[in-house]
Amino acid sequence: MPASHVTLSRRERQIMDVLYQKGRATAAEVMELLPDPPSYSSVRALLRILEEKRHVRHEMDGSKYVFIPSVHRDKAKHSAIRHLVQTFFEGSPVQAVAALLDLSSGGLSDEEVERMTRLIEKSREGRER
Numbered sequence: 001m002p003a004s005h006v007t008l009s010r011r012e013r014q015i016m017d018v019l020y021q022k023g024r025a026t027a028a029e030v031m032e033l034l035p036d037p038p039s040y041s042s043v044r045a046l047l048r049i050l051e052e053k054r055h056v057r058h059e060m061d062g063s064k065y066v067f068i069p070s071v072h073r074d075k076a077k078h079s080a081i082r083h084l085v086q087t088f089f090e091g092s093p094v095q096a097v098a099a100l101l102d103l104s105s106g107g108l109s110d111e112e113v114e115r116m117t118r119l120i121e122k123s124r125e126g127r128e129r
Contacts, residue, residue: 015047016076019067047067054070054071
């Protein structure tokens with residue numbers, strides 16, 4: 001199964017966030033940056049699970065394992081959003097966008113509105129082909 005289609009737990013997502021931030025890290029470095037970190041052995045076990053799910057690979061640096069994301073961040077981001085829309089918004093991007101707009105209590109800037117308008121037009125063009 002491709003890594004982009006495997007669901008991650010909250011803690012696995014936190015570990016992936018650390019690895020995307022740093023680019024590469026040992027289990028100890030990951031543990032340092034996790035909120036309310038579990039034990040070192042738990043972090044190692046989670047990294048092993050992420051390897052099995054093909055989200056992470058490791059390289060040896062002397063006697064240390066250095067973990068590296070094996071899924072490009074953009075691909076992971078799209079997979080996560082797709083899962084979020086399916087899970088919480090009945091597969092409707094419109095419902096998801098409406099929820100995001102509700103969150104932006106300060107309103108959108110003119111630049112943000114313009115960007116969204118361009119994205120909607122681009123989507124329309126793709127559909128009309």
